[in-house]
Amino acid sequence: MAEKYEAPVELGDGVHWVGYTETDSVFRTNAYIITSGDEAALIDAGSAVYFDSMSKQIEQIVDVTKINYFIQHHQDPDLCASLPLWEKKIGPRKIYAQTKANILIWHYGVTSELVNVDDIGWELKLADRTLKFIFMPYMHSPGEIMTYDPKTKILFSGDIFGGLSMDWNLYANEYYMDAMESFMENYMPSSEIVNENLKRIDGLEISMICPQHGSIILKNDVDKAVKTLKELECGSYLYE
Amino acid sequence: MNRYTDIFKIIYKRIRALLGRDAVIEIFSELDLVINDSGKIKLVSAEHLTFEKLDQLVRELHRKMGPLALLAFKIPVKRKARRKKLKLPDLLL
Ligand SMILES: [Fe+2]
Ligand SMILES: [Fe+2]
Numbered sequence: 001m002a003e004k005y006e007a008p009v010e011l012g013d014g015v016h017w018v019g020y021t022e023t024d025s026v027f028r029t030n031a032y033i034i035t036s037g038d039e040a041a042l043i044d045a046g047s048a049v050y051f052d053s054m055s056k057q058i059e060q061i062v063d064v065t066k067i068n069y070f071i072q073h074h075q076d077p078d079l080c081a082s083l084p085l086w087e088k089k090i091g092p093r094k095i096y097a098q099t100k101a102n103i104l105i106w107h108y109g110v111t112s113e114l115v116n117v118d119d120i121g122w123e124l125k126l127a128d129r130t131l132k133f134i135f136m137p138y139m140h141s142p143g144e145i146m147t148y149d150p151k152t153k154i155l156f157s158g159d160i161f162g163g164l165s166m167d168w169n170l171y172a173n174e175y176y177m178d179a180m181e182s183f184m185e186n187y188m189p190s191s192e193i194v195n196e197n198l199k200r201i202d203g204l205e206i207s208m209i210c211p212q213h214g215s216i217i218l219k220n221d222v223d224k225a226v227k228t229l230k231e232l233e234c235g236s237y238l239y240e
Numbered sequence: 241m242n243r244y245t246d247i248f249k250i251i252y253k254r255i256r257a258l259l260g261r262d263a264v265i266e267i268f269s270e271l272d273l274v275i276n277d278s279g280k281i282k283l284v285s286a287e288h289l290t291f292e293k294l295d296q297l298v299r300e301l302h303r304k305m306g307p308l309a310l311l312a313f314k315i316p317v318k319r320k321a322r323r324k325k326l327k328l329p330d331l332l333l
Contacts, residue, residue: 027308163257164257164258164308164311164312165257165258166258166259166305167257167258167259167260167263175253175256175257175261176257177257178253178254178256178257179257179258181254181316182254182257182258182311182312182313185315185316186311186315233316233319234315
């Protein structure tokens, strides 16, 4: 039976999990919000289907009009379809994504300014921290990015490190590596691409990994999760 | 060792992560597949690990949870079956 969270969960200084509260989906999504000074950044805004429950969660911790930034790790509907609804609620803001993702995010009919993170030095300065964007091309989208918060050392990983689970827990349990393999091998294009990209987080101090699907991976399991991904056989099964 | 043992083990592990330990043990035992899941996974009833039983298990998972359940294990099962030259149920082709 999946865990049910009715309220946001604080993960670190100014960082909250605000995923949706319904427990009926194998493909449930997580979103995260960072509040900093007098503004906030919403990470992977979410699906249109769960907009009401997610926005109610967010309202519990921040005045939603303070959200100035939507950080979108790629263009899929499970993280972008709510963007027009957010704009209707709070007006246009700034959408941060890689160029190849923003080109497609435009097709949701958004009116926010599309900021290409690759054009502005791969970072977003907030009042008390500067978020760093890490390019992870083709994992699974050509414009995929992750976001690293140097203040809390949290890595927001988008679909990467995501898991497939109906027996959902906010924090990864002893079976999460299997759940992660189930998800990742269905969405990642090849072991070569996965391994090449994972070099970009080598040596990065990570306090936890917060994916858009599945469970949060705490510090003790970070190395195991990276190793699991490095060894994951994906893509080539199609051609054997 | 029965040729299908590894495939049953893969399905067990993936469905355990998807639905939880109690749920997967229940599904397996309904099909007379007895699991010892204390530490290393052990399929006790080796004589049951046949193609017909696999077909029954896959159909049951599909009936209960639809195609998403199969997504959780289809790729490694297909890979293993191809390497061992084993026949797979239609739902996994
Ligand atoms: Fe995606
Ligand atoms: Fe996703």
